[in-house]
Amino acid sequence: MNGTSATASASAHVNGRANGHLNRKANGHAHAHALGEGEGEGQAGAPARRKAPPSPPPPHVAAHDEADEQSSYTFEIVDEVANFLLSRTVVRPTVGIICGTGLGSLAEKLEDKAIFKYEDIPHFPVSSVEGHAGQLVFGRLEGVSVVCMQGRFHYYEGYPLWKCCMPVRVMKLLGVKYFIATNAAGGLNERYKVGDIMILRDHVNFMGFAGNNPLRGANDDRFGPRFPPMSKAYDPELIDVAKSVVKDMNIGDIVHEGVYTCLGGPCYETQAELRLLKLLGIDAVGMSTVHEIVTAVHCGLRCFAFSLISNECVTEYNTEAEANHEEVMDTGKMRAPILQALVAEFIKRVDG
Numbered sequence: 001m002n003g004t005s006a007t008a009s010a011s012a013h014v015n016g017r018a019n020g021h022l023n024r025k026a027n028g029h030a031h032a033h034a035l036g037e038g039e040g041e042g043q044a045g046a047p048a049r050r051k052a053p054p055s056p057p058p059p060h061v062a063a064h065d066e067a068d069e070q071s072s073y074t075f076e077i078v079d080e081v082a083n084f085l086l087s088r089t090v091v092r093p094t095v096g097i098i099c100g101t102g103l104g105s106l107a108e109k110l111e112d113k114a115i116f117k118y119e120d121i122p123h124f125p126v127s128s129v130e131g132h133a134g135q136l137v138f139g140r141l142e143g144v145s146v147v148c149m150q151g152r153f154h155y156y157e158g159y160p161l162w163k164c165c166m167p168v169r170v171m172k173l174l175g176v177k178y179f180i181a182t183n184a185a186g187g188l189n190e191r192y193k194v195g196d197i198m199i200l201r202d203h204v205n206f207m208g209f210a211g212n213n214p215l216r217g218a219n220d221d222r223f224g225p226r227f228p229p230m231s232k233a234y235d236p237e238l239i240d241v242a243k244s245v246v247k248d249m250n251i252g253d254i255v256h257e258g259v260y261t262c263l264g265g266p267c268y269e270t271q272a273e274l275r276l277l278k279l280l281g282i283d284a285v286g287m288s289t290v291h292e293i294v295t296a297v298h299c300g301l302r303c304f305a306f307s308l309i310s311n312e313c314v315t316e317y318n319t320e321a322e323a324n325h326e327e328v329m330d331t332g333k334m335r336a337p338i339l340q341a342l343v344a345e346f347i348k349r350v351d352g
């Protein structure tokens, strides 16, 4: 599956045009205006309300830099991050993986590892969620050069979506061609059991319906087009490869293909919300992945994703069962061996 036209067009986007449309100055103005101090207060005739002093952001949010002042990371900043990493490892990854909650062990099988803690990488956000170690691991798996995010960034942690997805663009500039997103998700489809795996056939971008999209803001053509299509977001060829691995591993009874959605979190859903999602054809629900895929498709990465069904979505009222993060993490540990084998074989067939 090497050297397809999709890959060629991706590199044209990133390497082709040096003069993108990114207007940093305009961005900065828009931001300053939107956050204008005291705006709308103290109008004629109305008593001026005193603003409470802003409370300091939590440390993982405060530890940011000039990128906070912009509506997104510029190409130059992302390039700086990629160059920082490339100058410190000999691994040149062609596959990028984001490990979901409890799925960090996917990185453990890498050989010749180079590990970077997020806090040591310039401009990088940091992980604040249990089950997300917060490090970038480079190495080789089945002879393929890979970079793994052991821990992702979520909207509910306080990060805007463009910040959650910045590492995907870093992967692109590192030379990654295949992007694999993994997540833990609640199983809404009644056929799914805890511990099953769902290959993402498609997603519903509910946050995007409301305009909350990682691509919102000025578009830089060096990453990708202003209006990227999403009709083949989950690469059909990669899905077929995964299905052939599933068949050969003889695990077809626990693997499904379905539709994922991401809600903003951090609440798990009410019964009424889950019933609504079910009516809409959603098979699994989580708090990640969709915006990462949007970003990856935009910059021409070929995408594959799977959910580990970590808990059953409870749509009935007369039960004690409730979603909880412990169960989500435990399911990840329980399924680690199968997922490691699946990912290793998948990578070998895709790029080995």
Ligand SMILES: O=P(O)(O)O[C@H]1O[C@H](CO)[C@@H](O)[C@H]1O
Pocket (backbone or CB within 6 Å): 099, 100, 101, 129, 152, 154, 182, 183, 184, 185, 265, 286, 287, 288, 289, 324, 325, 328
């Ligand atoms: O999507 P990942 O990061 O795998 O984790 C899922 O599990 C956590 C909730 O238990 C949320 O972060 C949700 O998004």
Ligand SMILES: Nc1nc2[nH]cnc2c(=O)[nH]1
Pocket (backbone or CB within 6 Å): 184, 185, 186, 187, 263, 265, 267, 268, 269, 285, 286, 287, 310, 311, 312, 313, 323, 328
């Ligand atoms: N939104 C949501 N995210 C999850 N992540 C793991 N399980 C769940 C769930 O049931 N709902």
